[in-house]
Amino acid sequence: MKLVYSIAQMQRISRALRKAGKIIGFVPTMGYLHEGHLSLVRRCRKDCDMIVMSIYVNPLQFGPQEDYRRYPRDLKRDAALAGKEKVDYLFVPRDADMYPGNYNTIVEVKGISDSMCGALRPGHFKGVATVVTKLFNIVLPDVAYFGQKDAQQAAVIKSMVRDLNMAVRINVLPIRREPDGLAMSSRNAYLNASQRRDARILYEALRKARRSIEKGERSARRISEEMKKLICKVNSAIIEYIVIVDARDFKEKKTIEGRVLLALAVWIGKVRLIDNMEV
Ligand code: AMP
Numbered sequence: 156m157k158l159v160y161s162i163a164q165m166q167r168i169s170r171a172l173r174k175a176g177k178i179i180g181f182v183p184t185m186g187y188l189h190e191g192h193l194s195l196v197r198r199c200r201k202d203c204d205m206i207v208m209s210i211y212v213n214p215l216q217f218g219p220q221e222d223y224r225r226y227p228r229d230l231k232r233d234a235a236l237a238g239k240e241k242v243d244y245l246f247v248p249r250d251a252d253m254y255p256g257n258y259n260t261i262v263e264v265k266g267i268s269d270s271m272c273g274a275l276r277p278g279h280f281k282g283v284a285t286v287v288t289k290l291f292n293i294v295l296p297d298v299a300y301f302g303q304k305d306a307q308q309a310a311v312i313k314s315m316v317r318d319l320n321m322a323v324r325i326n327v328l329p330i331r332r333e334p335d336g337l338a339m340s341s342r343n344a345y346l347n348a349s350q351r352r353d354a355r356i357l358y359e360a361l362r363k364a365r366r367s368i369e370k371g372e373r374s375a376r377r378i379s380e381e382m383k384k385l386i387c388k389v390n391s392a393i394i395e396y397i398v399i400v401d402a403r404d405f406k407e408k409k410t411i412e413g414r415v416l417l418a419l420a421v422w423i424g425k426v427r428l429i430d431n432m433e434v
Contacts, residue, residue: 157244183208211248213286301327302330303431338358361382
């Protein structure tokens with residue numbers, strides 16, 4: 156595996172790979188790798204000739220009060236994990252090269268970014284769309300891999316790729332979970348032992364909602380009330396949002412019909428966790 160820090164060098168490598176007829180698969184991440192990230196790499200290896208993974212904690216997608224500074228970082232550990240998974244190139248750009256002093260351009264995806272995390276983290280999806288555009292222009296992937304864990308992010312990227320005619324196929328893969336159901340996330344590392352136990356309530360609430368829907372409940376309000384009640388039983392939990400949206404356009408639903416996404420963001424102590432389930 157080759158570590159690449161320079162944008163120009165990454166672009167040179169990608170151009171050469173393309174010229175040689177290689178299919179480039181790309182897994183963008185913010186690092187502190189876990190099985191969720193590695194599942195994307197494994198799928199990428201099956202589909203593509205070359206795997207490029209990026210590790211970049213993108214300052215543009217964090218709000219001023221958010222955890223940009225304390226976001227977990229461990230390049231040595233990440234490089235070892237990526238190497239073991241046979242990543243070909245680990246691209247780790249520097250802030251000063253990604254956003255130099257004269258940086259001016261922002262990519263905004265309307266509509267799908269307006270609800271859920273988009274509403275509660277102003278500017279977050281502009282940051283995501285901008286950095287992913289930059290990374291696509293540098294890595295020149297044929298296929299890029301994202302996780303359903305960040306369902307709204309995946310939808311934003313798909314919409315951007317379609318609207319801007321980017322020549323990249325977007326592959327969205329299922330959520331990887333811990334044995335007790337908690338969705339894997341780099342932020343789980345912030346949880347202490349009791350918070351870690353409390354965090355199980357997110358997946359429990361989603362499963363309870365799915366069971367209600369399967370039993371015939373069709374009122375989105377009643378289902379989210381039921382989820383709220385369950386989560387509020389946990390002392391350390393503060394609900395940011397619980398919504399039921401159309402799985403395609405992320406518009407809120409009053410009545411359950413067709414494919415819906417149950418999505419939630421919950422604070423466990425000072426840790427913001429998100430999870431979702433398509434039903
Ligand atoms: P992050 O490093 O958190 O920005 O995540 C990088 C990519 O990994 C994103 O496409 C995420 O959706 C995906 N990802 C994160 N957690 C999981 C998970 N538990 N299961 C599957 N994919 C995940």
